[in-house]
Each structure stands twice: as structure tokens, then as C-alpha cells.
Amino acid sequence: MQTASTNICERMGRSQELSDSKRGTVIGGHLCNKSIHEISLLLNIPQSTVCGIITKWKQLGTTATQTVVE
Template sequence: MQTASANIGERLCNKSIRDISWLLNIPRSTVSGVITKWKQLGTTAIEPRSGKPYKMTELGQRMLKHTVRRSCQLSAESIAKALQTLCGLQISTTTVRRELYGMGVHG
């Protein structure tokens, strides 16, 4: 972002896109894109990407970890049902497996 702010700063000083590109050693298309984004949105901040948000909240992850530590012989299906009764999360067994794998719990 430091480059983007320098890019905008140079533009406000009436420098051309070619001069800014040469000064900052970045492509002209990048300079042009940053200036266009700044003009349209008023900022050069990165917006959140599209896609479905995570189903598991931080509370759900803590409950999942607690459930697995308490009884490690449970199946993914029974863990999903336990999470549904404990904190009201409607998650699938695949999500449970994926989250456990991400936490480093295998098998």
C-alpha cells in the first residue's frame, strides 16, 4: 500500500503516469489502475473478496476443539450433532473433518 499512496501523492503533484511509473519503478498499467480506483472509490484499500463466508465461527471452533479433547473417539457425524445441540451450528460432517484437519487433529 505504500506504493499506492506514493502513486496517488505523485499524481496530486501533477506528475504524469509515465513519470510516476519511472520514479516508482512499477508498470504504467499498475499506476493507471491505482489512480482509476482512487478516483472511483476514494481509496486504494483492498476490498473483501467474493465467496461464501466461513460456517465455523470462533466460538464453534473452540467448542469443536473442546468436544474432541473431551472424548476423542467420537465420529465426525456425532461431533456435528453435538455442536448442533451445544451452540446451534448446522454444519456437515465434511466441515467438521476439514476444521479438525486444520487444527492438526487427524484420524
């Protein structure tokens, strides 16, 4: 039998990247003084993801994904 924490980990993988639209909506919510919790509930994404997007936007001025150059 699986525990609740195991089930959560299985559902929340890193397999998908957020669309530009969703990242923009996170920033829009932030600029409208919505809390991280409210934005998370609205978009159905983890609060840590919302926080990361906002932090990156504040530090780098962009929400674009990184590209690896070899």
C-alpha cells in the same frame, strides 16, 4: 531462443501486491501533477498499474485492496 516479449511477460507476473505505501505514493505523485510515466519510472512499476490505482482512487476514494467475501 526466447523473444523479447516472452522475457517481459516472465518478469512482470501478478505475484506481488503493491504495499499501501507505494499505492499512496502513486496518489501523491498524481496530486503533485506528475505524469503516469514519471510515477511509473519513480516507483519501477508498470504504467498500467499506476493508471489503475489512480482510476480506482478517483472512482472509489480508496486504494485499498479488495477482499473476497464468500
